[in-house]
Amino acid sequence: xxxxxxxxxxxxxxxxxxxxxxxxxxxxxxxxxxxxxxxxxxxxxxxxxxxxxxxxxxxxxxxxxxxxxxxxxxxxxxxxxxxxxxxxxxxxxxxxxxxxxxxxxxxxxxxxxxxxxxxxxxxxxxxxxxxxxxxxxxxxxxxxxxxxxxxxxxxxxxxxxxxxxxxxxxxxxxxxxxxxxxxxxxxxxxxxxxxxxxxxxxxxxxxxxxxxxxxxxxxxxxxxxxxxxxxxxxxxxxxxxxxxxxxxxxxxxxxxxxxxxx
Amino acid sequence: xxxxxxxxxxxxxxxxxxxxxxxxxxxxxxxxxxxxxxxxxxxxxxxxxxxxxxxxxxxxxxxxxxxxxxxxxxxxxxxxxxxxxxxxxxxxxxxxxxxxxxxxxxxxxxxxxxxxxxxxxxxxxxxxxxxxxxxxxxxxxxxxxxxxxxxxxxxxxxxxxxxxxxxxxxxxxxxxxxxxxxxxxxxxxxxxxxxxxxxxxxxxxxxxxxxxxxxxxxxxxxxxxxxxxxxxxxxxxxxxxxxxxxxxxxxxxxxxxxxxxx
Numbered sequence: 001x002x003x004x005x006x007x008x009x010x011x012x013x014x015x016x017x018x019x020x021x022x023x024x025x026x027x028x029x030x031x032x033x034x035x036x037x038x039x040x041x042x043x044x045x046x047x048x049x050x051x052x053x054x055x056x057x058x059x060x061x062x063x064x065x066x067x068x069x070x071x072x073x074x075x076x077x078x079x080x081x082x083x084x085x086x087x088x089x090x091x092x093x094x095x096x097x098x099x100x101x102x103x104x105x106x107x108x109x110x111x112x113x114x115x116x117x118x119x120x121x122x123x124x125x126x127x128x129x130x131x132x133x134x135x136x137x138x139x140x141x142x143x144x145x146x147x148x149x150x151x152x153x154x155x156x157x158x159x160x161x162x163x164x165x166x167x168x169x170x171x172x173x174x175x176x177x178x179x180x181x182x183x184x185x186x187x188x189x190x191x192x193x194x195x196x197x198x199x200x201x202x203x204x205x206x207x208x209x210x211x212x213x214x215x216x217x218x219x220x221x222x223x224x225x226x227x228x229x230x231x232x233x234x235x236x237x238x239x240x241x242x243x244x245x246x247x248x249x250x251x252x253x254x255x256x257x258x259x260x261x262x
Numbered sequence: 263x264x265x266x267x268x269x270x271x272x273x274x275x276x277x278x279x280x281x282x283x284x285x286x287x288x289x290x291x292x293x294x295x296x297x298x299x300x301x302x303x304x305x306x307x308x309x310x311x312x313x314x315x316x317x318x319x320x321x322x323x324x325x326x327x328x329x330x331x332x333x334x335x336x337x338x339x340x341x342x343x344x345x346x347x348x349x350x351x352x353x354x355x356x357x358x359x360x361x362x363x364x365x366x367x368x369x370x371x372x373x374x375x376x377x378x379x380x381x382x383x384x385x386x387x388x389x390x391x392x393x394x395x396x397x398x399x400x401x402x403x404x405x406x407x408x409x410x411x412x413x414x415x416x417x418x419x420x421x422x423x424x425x426x427x428x429x430x431x432x433x434x435x436x437x438x439x440x441x442x443x444x445x446x447x448x449x450x451x452x453x454x455x456x457x458x459x460x461x462x463x464x465x466x467x468x469x470x471x472x473x474x475x476x477x478x479x480x481x482x483x484x485x486x487x488x489x490x491x492x493x494x495x496x497x498x499x500x501x502x503x504x505x506x507x508x509x510x511x512x513x514x515x516x517x518x519x520x521x522x523x524x
Contacts, residue, residue, distance in 0.1 A: 100358050111444065180376075
């Protein structure tokens with residue numbers, strides 16, 4: 001465990017901290033420790049009572065800050081006793097991004113159409129990166145983890161609609177992860193999760209699930225083909241048509257006048 | 263205020279809630295109200311004690327959930343009494359995105375190079391959208407709010423380095439906001455804030471601030487020109503060169519082998 005040292009973040013000896021803002025003092029303290037490398041992934045945070053007494057705040061303020069860190073994907077908290085209990089630094093951004101995006105879409109901070117447009121931008125960047133990387137290699141790029149998900153989607157009649165859409169989401173995320181950019185991968189996870197319920201709710205609007213799911217499966221394979229042959233422009237066009245097509249078919253976004261369909 | 267109604271989120275009458283997870287019950291309850299439109303921006307949340315008794319949790323659990331919502335940019339809390347006190351739904355995503363990105367970069371959940379690459383992807387999308395919109399209009403697009411920031415940066419000798427970089431960040435964000443996509447704008451704000459300290463720390467690495475700032479000012483104007491004339495490809499190329507150039511010059515990212523400079 002990294003020791004919490006005394007710095008200019010309102011230590012117990014200074015003026016009393018406004019209890020309504022005390023949680024921010026705790027958060028700033030932990031952020032400073034992360035920035036300075038005094039805390040790194042895998043480290044345990046000091047116990048609640050230790051942090052509370054060192055920072056001169058109440059234990060409830062420490063708990064408030066820990067909840068924030070947990071939702072942002074910075075720590076994992078475990079109950080019980082022993083060396084594995086308490087809060088551990090994990091730095092898993094995608095969880096935090098998903099919570100943020102989901103709540104903001106729910107609160108109308110984000111328009112679902114802007115979410116879809118942003119998905120298009122990021123996915124186009126992902127397949128471009130992958131196609132260029134594949135084109136630059138003699139043996140092409142190994143898209144194995146993504147292709148395995150496509151194989152699972154081919155199990156006709158044994159995959160429910162919800163399972164199919166979950167595998168679909170996992171395929172797109174696998175491409176993002178293969179491109180090696182954790183920022184884009186976590187943003188994509190957040191975008192997708194924020195509209196997950198809308199995506200599933202759109203299924204009954206489809207004239208035929210068998211037809212749509214067959215088409216989606218074919219489109220996924222064709223995106224992989226374009227990447228493997230190193231054709232970035234083809235891969236971009238295919239991923240755009242794939243995403244826009246599904247949302248249009250489920251009436252999730254209006255088709256004709258929408259700039260997405262340009 | 264939207265009334266909190268009784269739903270299947272562990273009301274007080276049900277089995278006792280694990281106190282360590284009680285804050286999640288509160289969060290899920292508020293998320294469900296947001297999704298259903300029972301809570302919308304501008305609404306006050308019920309008082310802490312009301313939420314606590316209706317959900318059968320302690321007030322400290324309610325406070326933990328409120329802190330999470332505050333950091334995610336979902337609510338603003340105000341102290342004091344009267345109609346303006348308490349927590350108000352605001353749905354301001356950029357604040358939450360900035361906290362998330364900043365902490366994840368601090369905790370090494372995100373590599374700063376991935377942050378820069380993602381910035382390039384989003385900024386290229388923004389100027390493409392703006393240039394196409396401008397090209398489609400007889401009178402072009404009004405980039406007034408962005409241009410005003412450039413005028414402020416021209417006040418030679420009266421703008422400090424930190425002020426210049428703050429105006430610079432505001433200019434890029436203004437373009438994102440003018441493109442009308444709140445998701446991209448808030449992601450860009452988050453990306454920029456997460457590397458703000460690195461950007462400022464890079465200034466001493468520059469051979470001449472006067473020369474660099476002069477070049478940056480010129481580049482900003484040339485990006486605006488490309489957008490106004492509706493040349494999306496030129497605007498994309500210029501914004502990429504602009505961003506990559508600065509980071510390369512300050513040794514923030516390594517230049518030659520980096521795919522950014524492709």
